[in-house]
Amino acid sequence: MNPVLNEILPPLDRMKKRMSEADIARVNGRVEQIVGLVIESSGPSASVGEACWITAADGTGQPVLAEVVGFRQHHVLLMPLGEMRGLGPGSEVVKTGEPFKIPVGEALLGRVIDAMGKPIDGKGPLGPMNDKYPIHQDPPSAMARRRIETPVATGVRAIDSLLTLGEGQRLGIFSGSGVGKSTLLGMIARNTEADINVIALVGERGREVRDFLERDLGEKGLERSVVVVATSDQPSLIRIQAALVATAI
Numbered sequence: 001m002n003p004v005l006n007e008i009l010p011p012l013d014r015m016k017k018r019m020s021e022a023d024i025a026r027v028n029g030r031v032e033q034i035v036g037l038v039i040e041s042s043g044p045s046a047s048v049g050e051a052c053w054i055t056a057a058d059g060t061g062q063p064v065l066a067e068v069v070g071f072r073q074h075h076v077l078l079m080p081l082g083e084m085r086g087l088g089p090g091s092e093v094v095k096t097g098e099p100f101k102i103p104v105g106e107a108l109l110g111r112v113i114d115a116m117g118k119p120i121d122g123k124g125p126l127g128p129m130n131d132k133y134p135i136h137q138d139p140p141s142a143m144a145r146r147r148i149e150t151p152v153a154t155g156v157r158a159i160d161s162l163l164t165l166g167e168g169q170r171l172g173i174f175s176g177s178g179v180g181k182s183t184l185l186g187m188i189a190r191n192t193e194a195d196i197n198v199i200a201l202v203g204e205r206g207r208e209v210r211d212f213l214e215r216d217l218g219e220k221g222l223e224r225s226v227v228v229v230a231t232s233d234q235p236s237l238i239r240i241q242a243a244l245v246a247t248a249i
Contacts, residue, residue: 027044028044028092028094028095029042029044029076029092030090030092031057031088031090031091031093033089034087037080037084037235037237038077038079039077039078039079039087040072041054041076042075042076043076044094046068050098051065051067051099052078053065053093053094054066054078054080054091054093054094055091055092055094056091057089057090057091060086061086064080064087065081065100065116066078066079066093067081076093078093079237080235080237081237081238081241082116099134099135099136100135101133101135102248102249103117103129104248104249107126108129108226109196109223109224109225109226110223110224110226111123111126111226112227112229113126113227113228113229114230115228115229115234115241115242133248135247136244137248145168148166148167148168148169151164151167152165152166152192152193155191156184156187156188159188173185182211185199185216186218187216189217190220196224196226197224198226198228198246199217199225199226199228200242200245201230201231201242202228202239202243203230203231203232203239206231206233209229213227226249229242
């Protein structure tokens with residue numbers, strides 16, 4: 001082959017691939033009606049689980065992220081991942097082309113974030129993170145799961161001696177209010193031999209979040225923890241999202 005063509009063809013092939021993948025003609029949708037937490041729109045062409053941005057018809061306010069949850073008579077059904085104030089008939093719906101993903105990396109250590117991955121601890125923006133991870137994942141195959149064979153020290157002697165835990169094990173702590181669940185969780189987070197803790201406070205009372213962070217978890221525990229918070233006064237979809245985000249992290 002001609003040496004000149006050898007130099008020209010590879011860049012042309014890359015440009016052709018980029019042009020084929022580019023979303024040149026984007027068709028957006030419009031909100032038709034809102035009933036409760038369900039938003040019904042005419043378009044865009046999206047799939048279940050895909051994330052979309054919804055902007056008020058007059059262009060005011062912050063765009064709201066929503067997730068496609070179904071379809072009804074050629075209309076798209078979405079559920080918002082935030083407050084719906086300002087949205088109404090005619091609001092523009094723009095698909096992102098992918099499910100919601102959470103930025104992950106060491107910059108999350110020592111930070112408190114909400115169900116959208118935004119910091120709420122007043123320490124400024126998160127540091128740079130190059131990786132994003134989808135919050136919806138298929139569970140691993142039963143035969144691909146490791147057996148639970150390696151003990152994990154929690155630093156709580158009563159647990160380590162009588163109720164030894166293992167890597168990969170799930171554990172439930174059930175008791176009435178005010179008995180000490182949060183205190184025990186803080187003790188484990190501060191003293192466990194695990195390198196990193198990912199703690200999800202889902203459905204917690206808003207007034208109790210700082211108590212847990214400052215009294216139970218403490219500065220030592222927070223240094224090697226990532227805390228995801230969705231309080232009881234937030235929409236149910238946000239609380240579900242917080243659990244998925246914590247699992248993804």
